[in-house]
Amino acid sequence: MSLLDVNGVDFSYGRGKPVLQQVSFAVEAGASLGIVGESGSGKTTLLRLLLGLTRPDAGTIALNGAAIDTRDSSFMRGYRRQVQAVFQDPYSSLDPRQSVFDIIAEPLRSLRIAGDHVALVAGALDAVGLDATSLRRYPHQFSGGQRQRIAIARAIVARPQVLLADEAVSALDLTTRVRIVALLQALSKDMTLVFVSHDLGVVAAACRDIVVLERGRIVESGRTRDVLARPKHPYTQALLASVPRMPEGLS
Ligand SMILES: Nc1ncnc2c1ncn2[C@@H]1O[C@H](COP(=O)(O)OP(=O)(O)OP(=O)(O)O)[C@@H](O)[C@H]1O
Ligand SMILES: [Mg+2]
Numbered sequence: 001m002s003l004l005d006v007n008g009v010d011f012s013y014g015r016g017k018p019v020l021q022q023v024s025f026a027v028e029a030g031a032s033l034g035i036v037g038e039s040g041s042g043k044t045t046l047l048r049l050l051l052g053l054t055r056p057d058a059g060t061i062a063l064n065g066a067a068i069d070t071r072d073s074s075f076m077r078g079y080r081r082q083v084q085a086v087f088q089d090p091y092s093s094l095d096p097r098q099s100v101f102d103i104i105a106e107p108l109r110s111l112r113i114a115g116d117h118v119a120l121v122a123g124a125l126d127a128v129g130l131d132a133t134s135l136r137r138y139p140h141q142f143s144g145g146q147r148q149r150i151a152i153a154r155a156i157v158a159r160p161q162v163l164l165a166d167e168a169v170s171a172l173d174l175t176t177r178v179r180i181v182a183l184l185q186a187l188s189k190d191m192t193l194v195f196v197s198h199d200l201g202v203v204a205a206a207c208r209d210i211v212v213l214e215r216g217r218i219v220e221s222g223r224t225r226d227v228l229a230r231p232k233h234p235y236t237q238a239l240l241a242s243v244p245r246m247p248e249g250l251s
Contacts, residue, residue: 001062001064001065002027002028002029003027003028003029003030003031003063003064003161003162003192004026004027004050004061004062004063004162004192004194005026005060005061005062005065006023006024006025006026006050006059006060006061007024007059007060007061007062008022008024008058008059008060009023009024009046009049009056009058009059009060009061010022010023010056010057010058010059011042011045011049011054011057011216012057013045018216019042019045019216020042020045020046020049020056020216020217021216021217022059023042023046023059023216023217023218024059024218025218027162027192027194027209028192029161029192030188030189030192031192031208031209032185032188032194032195032206032207032208032209033192033193033207033208033209033210033211034195034196034197034202034203034204034206034207034209034210034211034224035047035194035195035197035210035213036196036197036200036203036211036212036213036239037198037212037213037214037239038214038239039198040215041213041214041215041216042213042215042216043166043196043197043198043213044166044196046196046213047085047164047166047194050083050162050164050194051083051085051164052068052070052079052080052083053070054070055070063079063082063083063162064161077111077112080107080111081107081111081158081160082160082161082162083160083161083162083164084107084154084155084156084158084160084162084164085155085163085166086148086151086152086155086164086165086166086168087151087166087167087168088168088170088171089171090144090145090147090148090150090151090171090172091139091144091147093147093151094139094147094150094151095139096138096139096140097138098138098139099137100130100134100135100136100137100138100139100142100150101121101135101136103139103150103154104121104124104125104135104150104153104154104157105117105120105121105157107154107155107157108120108121108157108158111158120157120158121135121153121157122135123157124154124156124157125153127153127156127187128149128150128152128153128156128183129149129183130146130149130150134146134150143176144171144172144173144176145172145173145176145179145180148168148169148176148180149180149183151168152168152180152183152184152187156187156191159191160191161191161192162191162192162193162194163184163187163188163191163192163193163194164194164196165184165193165195165196166196167196167197167198168180168184168195169181169184169197169199169202170197170198170199177202181202181205181206184206185205185206188206193206193207195207200228200239200240203224204228207224208223208224209221209222209223209224210222210223210224210227210228212227212233212236212239214233214235219233219235219236220232220233220235220236
């Protein structure tokens with residue numbers, strides 16, 4: 001049993017063609033996994049299933065051996081506490097009318113987490129490298145990179161076991177991207193990171209393990225270093241050839 005076990009997952013939207021087919025992989029506690037594939041390969045769909053927002057047509061997703069049951073609301077509340085996510089767009093993902101404190105504290109309220117919320121929020125803010133004066137401010141007062149730090153603070157405030165990131169650095173300029181990747185890498189020492197990206201360079205920098213999706217199927221997986229050094233599947237070779245690598249020294 002791993003921390004996260006995905007087993008034989010099939011999924012399609014309505015009666016449409018299959019978007020995920022027989023997807024199986026495991027994520028060990030403390031590992032970091034990159035999920036890569038070109039646009040439309042099913043990465044976001046897979047992440048939505050991992051978050052429990054949608055149910056697979058077949059197969060199971062289990063956390064610590066317990067399969068997700070999206071119809072069981074008390075199970076899902078426990079699950080959401082353990083599995084949180086950060087998305088691509090730091091502009092639309094933060095409510096402009098809420099202060100940074102309220103944004104970061106939101107999971108503590110909605111998950112009904114006991115304890116000192118002020119201290120937990122302060123801890124999360126510190127972990128993402130923002131200072132305490134940020135708490136009374138509003139999202140529009142921050143840059144894209146800072147907003148993504150706020151979104152990450154919100155995702156980690158309840159101390160989840162798994163942090164999912166969907167193209168979480170794709171909207172940022174290169175320098176900011178490198179900094180946020182470094183932050184996610186640092187956080188992955190305390191939690192398991194699942195990082196979805198079409199950018200192999202970012203995954204090479206941030207993730208120990210990699211899964212390559214092609215049209216909803218896993219075509220290659222393993223240690224990132226091995227897969228990228230000797231890609232076996234033509235699709236991985238093509239992905240590798242088409243994506244600029246992170247600048248040397250930054251990875
Ligand atoms: N809500 C939806 N309804 C119907 N089809 C959808 C829906 N969302 C995604 N799809 C389809 O599912 C497939 C996989 O989409 P998905 O968003 O998971 O890909 P992705 O790998 O995340 O792509 P990108 O890199 O562009 O974000 C695509 O063919 C897409 O058109
Ligand atoms: Mg996507």
